[in-house]
Each structure stands twice: as structure tokens, then as C-alpha cells.
Amino acid sequence: MFDLVIKDAEMLDGAGGKPVHGELGVVAGKIAAVGNGLGAARETVKADGLALMPGIIDGHTHYDAQITWDPFVDPSPALGVTTAVLGNCGFTIAPCKPADRDLTMRHLTHVEGMSLDALRAGIRWEFESFPQYLDMLARQGVGPNVACFAGHSAIRTFVMGEDATERAATDEEVAQMAALVREAMATGAVGFASSTAEAHNGEGGTPMPSRLADDRELRALVKAMGECGRGVYMLTKGSKTSIPYLEELAIEAKRPVVIAALFHSNTNPTAAFTTLEQVNAARSRGHRLVAQTSCCPLSMDFTFKSPYLFESMRSWKPAMAAHDKEALGKVYRDPAWREAVRRELSASRGRLVFNSEWDKLFVVEAAKPENRKLEGATLADLARQANKDPLNTILDLALSENLETTFVAQLLHNDEEAVGKILADPDTHISLSDAGAHLTFFCDAGFGLHLLGHWSRDLGVLDLPQAVHRLTGQPAGIFGIPNRGLLREGYAADLMLFDPATVARGEKRRSHDLPSGAARLTTSAVGLHGVWVNGVKVADAKGLCADRTARPGEVMRRFNA
Ligand SMILES: [Zn+2]
16 A cells, blocks of 8 residues: 555656656655556545656755754745755854854855844754754754755864964864864765855955865865765865866865856856866766756846945955945945946956846836836946946945845846756756855745756757756766655655646745845745655645645765765
8 A cells, every 4th residue: 555646647757768657656755666557545646647756956055044943945845846955165054163153144144145133033053063963953854855065164163263264274273174074974964065266255255264275275174075985075166266176186085076156157158168178078087077057047136235246356345344334335435446346347357246247237126216217227228328337327326225226137147048058968967046045136946947947848958858857866866865866666755746838937026034024035836736755745836835843854864975
């Protein structure tokens, strides 16, 4: 007797095989049979010809904080995600000494656009070490399955305190960090994650701790990870970290290196392809480099209270050091500062997050009623109309509204022909949802649905079995996640039932449901009919439907070599 049988489904196996019509039976949270005429079940779901695939594995999330107050990590499971990888870029909250909690939250609030009030009100600090963090998650239960990285910035802060954002580590400190990486790997980390990206800054514009690591530290920690014969090194790389260097690390540690973030830029259109060629050349030499990319255009909602897209610029430093609106206003009004920004925008065009594409920067929401008419206009147009320079135009508008104007910038990855080529490369890892972070800038938690609908059905860049594979079997292989990611007997019953004719991610919307009432962007699914985690239904066509006390996810601690 099965617990659950799903009948009359077009099954996509996650390995890239052709769809097979039939039934799937579940016993005790595992796939017990795939075939036809399976027989009696406690519950039968008639799929009426809908598609059934393994649940989506989201390889790049930042749910480390949210999961402590929201074990279902809304909205991901309602968007088909049954497994989330946490701790990307090394921005974890464990290990953390009680004295460093506020410092850690202030880093996160800035680098990942999380509300500080929400973090202070929400995080349950019932841990200090990484193993204790995993134990706490297991005790409280989790909605989807989770895998956690050992995070470089957290480990560096644990060992060096405030100095973590100030200086290189001593040999003794590197040894202590390496010991913490070993401890995390021994107790269930999926790997070690770090960032050298210039855009990753904490409070006041201080670089995130991992950015202060020198070559000796990075090598030592990646090697410490690899000693156990398992684990993935994940890096969000800055402009100074080269692919050949990462290939060296992969050789030394004998482990795969997952490299974020491969975005296509209209102002530097060959850069992404050069990186991809280097990664593929390394793979052809037998070294496991994986380029992590996105299937969503990178656009950001922002205000001038915290304009993330400008913050990797050197000239922006004075603004980042300003802690309130008054101080910010003073910087923004300064003609000399504006001139320095203008100079850098022009000198570094093609290498910045925002590359002066003023025609792709829009007013979303004006604060004053008389400015409502500007909503939807581009800054290029507004500047032309006012016969002003676009930088002056945007700063003057923001200042006139007490920095409350919301803008959106379409930054990267919006040339569909170029992005299609990157997605069609069978070895790129499609993820980068950044779910759980940048909550006020964007919400790409529904990236999987977007791949299935937009890229596969509408544009035909990948066929459906391949698109499914890229969201399931492929990432399971990259992260060494055992017995998930395929519709196969003995595998976990992580399932997603959907309509290939309509599947899509919904429009983004603003919701004020974080602890302390802070706002975030969220989205709903289109064409999704059911999501199961380890055989337990967690979402239906209307969204999350799980009894929130039954938390079927597994805190994973064992990974394949
Ligand atoms: Zn990230």
C-alpha cells in the first residue's frame, strides 16, 4: 500500500530523459515505484496529464537568518523549491560569538539588503558554533531540505572580531579558521563559501570580512575543506580573482569550485563569454570548475538611502560612510563629489554594477503626489526633458523627495540572445536566485519556473527535459546531494507537479510581512499544481499549504564525495 500515488502524469526524470507517461508511488517519504497500474494508495492525485518533476534545488540562497524565524523560507517552496543551499558568498550567521551578533547583523543588513529591525527581531540566536546551528535547525524543523555552507566571513569574524574587516590574518588566525572549516565539514557542511566581490560591503562601506583574506588564507581554508574528500568551494568572485587562479585552488584541494556570478553586461558584452571559455577550458583539463549564472535579468529596486548598485564604486565611499539622511544629503549635494562619481562612471564603464545605462533606469514610485507623473519614465528621458545631466537629475529628484523615491535599474543579463547562449551551455549552473537576500531590491526565488516557462517553452533555448535536469539532477550532482534530484526508486519524494503550457513566475509585489513589519518583494507561482517535500505536500496552486508545524525537510549533513 502506497502513502501517495500520482496518476496520469508526464514524468520528467531530472536526468534529461524524455517524458514518460505513468504513475509514481510514494512510501515513507521516498519514491517506491515509477510505472503503471501501481495499485492502492492512501491518497491518490489525478494529474490529468500535467508534468511531474523532481523538486527544484536552489543552489544560491541566503536564508541563513530567515530560516530561524520562518522554517518554510517563504516564498521558495511555493515556487517549486524543495532543497535550498544556504550560506552562499560566505555570509552565514554561524559560527558567531554572542558579542559579535550585532556586528554580524549589521554586515548582513547592508550586503544582503535585509532589514536590521527584522534581523534583530527575528533571528533566534540559540547557537554559537556551526554544528550548533545545524542542530538548532534540525530541532526546530525545516520546510524544504537544506544544505549549509561553512561561511568565510562568519568564520573570519569569529576568529578576528572587529579586525576581520581591517587586516590580513596572522598564521595563528589562519590556523584557527582552518580548524573551524574542518569542524564544519566534519559535522555536515556542504562546502566552504567565500566572496572577493567589490560589491560586497557591510555597514558604512567596510568590505565584508572575506574580502580582506590574502592568497595564503584562501588557499589554506579551501585546502582545509578538501581534506575530508568532500565539499564544494563556492566563491562570488571580484574583478581581481582570475579563473586560472581558481583552477589552481581546484587542483590543490582536489575539489569542485562553483564560481558566481556569471552575468552578461551590455557595456562589456564579451566578458561573460571569456569567463565561460576559461571555465570550460579548465573542465576539459579535468578540473571541476562550474560557472554559476542566472536565468533572470538582474534588476534592482532601490532608493538613495542605500543604493546598492553604486556602492562598489570608489567614489561612492563618502556616501557609504554617511549614517543618516542628513549626512547623505550633504554628500549628494556636493558638486565635487558628483564630479568624482561622474568621472568614475565614465572611466570604469563596462566594469561596474551600474554602467550608465540611464535608459534602463526607471522611476518606480514617487514619494510626492506631484511627482507621480514621473513614474515609469527613464532617467535618460527625464534628463533630456530637463536639459540636465542624468546623475544630477536623479540626485536632485531623490533629494527633493527626502531620498524616498523608489527607482529600478535593469542592470545586467537583459540581452536574451546572449543570456540564451549562456543558459544553453550544458555545464553552467543556473541559480543565483539570492532568495532570502536583497529583499527590497528584487525577488528571483521563482527562477526555476521562469526557466521552464520563459526560456524553455517560450524561447526554446533548452528543451523541457534539459531545463528540468538543470534545476534538479545537475545541481544534485554539483553539490553531491545524495538520493535527490531524480524521479527514481529509492530517491526522496521531492516532487513538483506543473502545467508546462502555463508555468511562470508571477509579478513581483511588495509585502510587509517580515518580523517588525519590514517590507520585501515577493512573488507567486503560475501553473504550479503541487509541491511535495519528502512525500509531504507543502504547496498547491494557491501557494504554501503545509501545516506549519509539520516540517518535512531534512537538514542535510551527508554529501557524496
Ligand atoms: Zn549571494
